[in-house]
Amino acid sequence: MLNRRNFLNGLPRSRPTPPDRYWLHVNRSAMACRFEVTMPPSEHSGVVVARDALDEVDRLEEQLTIFRESSEVTFINQEAASAPVRVESTLFELLLLCQQLYCETDGAFDITSGPLSKCWGFLRRQNRVPTFDEIEAARLYIGSDKLLLDCESHTIRFARPGVEINLGSIGKGYALDRIAATMRGRVRTALLSAGSSSILAFGSGDIGHNGWSVGVRHPKYLDRRLALLRLRDCAMSTSGSEEQYFLHEGKRYGHIIDPRTGQPAERVAGVTVIAGSAAVSDALATAFYVGGPELAERYCSRHPDVLAIMLEADAERPVVFGNNSKCEVEMI
Template sequence: MRYFILILGVCFCHISEAQTLRSRTVKLMGARFDITIVAEDSLKAEKHIDDAIAEIKRIEYLISDWIDTTQVSHVNQQAGIAPVKVDQEVIALTQRALELSKLTNGAFDISFAAMEKIWKFDGSEMEMPSRAAVKKAKAKVSYRNIEIDTVQSTIFLKLKGMKIGFGALGEGYAADRCREMMLARGVKAGIVNGSGDMNTWGRKPDGKPWMIGLAHPFHRGDLYAIIPLEKSGAAVTSGSYEKFAEINGKRYSHIINPATGYPATGLSSVTVFGPSAELANGFSTSIMVLGSKKGKKLLKKFPGYTYIMATDKGKFIHSETIPLETYRVKNND
């Protein structure tokens, strides 16, 4: 989803003291990725972008559950049948997901993917799914039924019909990996934004911080805030206003509450800032389910992360460490 607008304030050309900024937009992992690199010249910048795209594609063909041949798809195909051997990278990502599930008491759960056949959020839904259908699908959702064998490097889903998906972590993980790869190469500045899962490093060629505009959840086309990304490189927004189902005049969020099997309510958007886009995404998704009170309590345990939330009723709540004067607000009622 396009929750962020990158505010460059420059043209994509030679800018200052042998620094060139280049950007490219591609569709990967079922999402729009905007990749921006600052390098000594255009050729090097474009090569770095090529390599970032290759890394995202590598991750996509490892963890995407909509591609039948990936390791995660094999895990889903063998649900209730047998453990599946996967790369250590997939084991590690799954372990982090399970740790987040325990931390949030199940508000975050990668096995929510079993609900995808019930809730599509693609514009095709004309009526609510039946309670029986929701109950049947929800019975397959529980992180406690995911078994990891680190010695054999296998993942096993205990119940037939179970499914795991990394839609809430994968794009952030890819953004983090690209940032790490570029920093290891000595690329001093850039941005990888996977449809709202963004990680940045360094500064613009003019020495100023990267600026992002947060899309207003209640006024389409407007920005709610313009924020400099100085201390926290990653910024992730989860929201109900870009992807949703509208049934009988009521809007339903695409973020499912694993405890009920129904869309989360109470918050319209949650933006989390911090060092990791993967973890920021996990937090923003969890808080959409937990609500603002429990969400703020959760993030107090992680001082490197801050937040801005918008309730369904139009109220904005921000972290105490984000003073009001550090960002501009438009149409804040």
């Protein structure tokens, strides 16, 4: 739903710009997407800072991916069913956050849902419709309550063999938070993006601006915008299956699975979440897509810094839940 090419409303489009007025872009490919740092011309000294900050993404990918034998998460998945595994401190804090979000979303966000993604063939893009028995067998290993986290020893243990963790539904947002932490204090303002799913804005944009303008693409009509947001010191993530899905016997199956049922979520066309951190907005976008308007409304009413824009699959007009003082919303 994010339209990354239309982030910056103020960019000149009709006449050449003096070289010292060009917007600055630094990017890096990682985590199967492109991370990009955008800065106004006034931050020309921030290019080196941005390059250094993007080095953190490479380190995080090496730590968090399930597709490399050398990663810390792979080691956890291999060993934690047998004995407690000591976890690096920042990763341990991330796992605590994931377990907290699992509880707060009634299981709609769950980093243990990997066996279901495998069952449906989504992890390796070998799309298939599993049998009922296959889904039920996979569900035996699902549930972040099966992750036994010890805050004293910073260890994790799985409650049973077959459990595994996959941080794909929060990892890109978490990486943006880490990039921002590296850049803050050295750069006044920047817009950070991870592919087409997550954005983090800090500062107010160019001199005289009061935020970064970001277009939200319509999940049903991809050539249209659903809303225009102005972000300042907050993060935004989107979730939808308009691009990742497969057809089987005339039925459409999206790639986002409800870990509580084992079936692809299908009630929501798309959802955009604004929160204080990109890790939280990333996770909640998935959770609200799975849990629907009831979960979004309940969660936002309890967390005043979270805002959600949701378009249900059978609706033409979106619904806005909650509020965030760092984000201005203009529905289109």
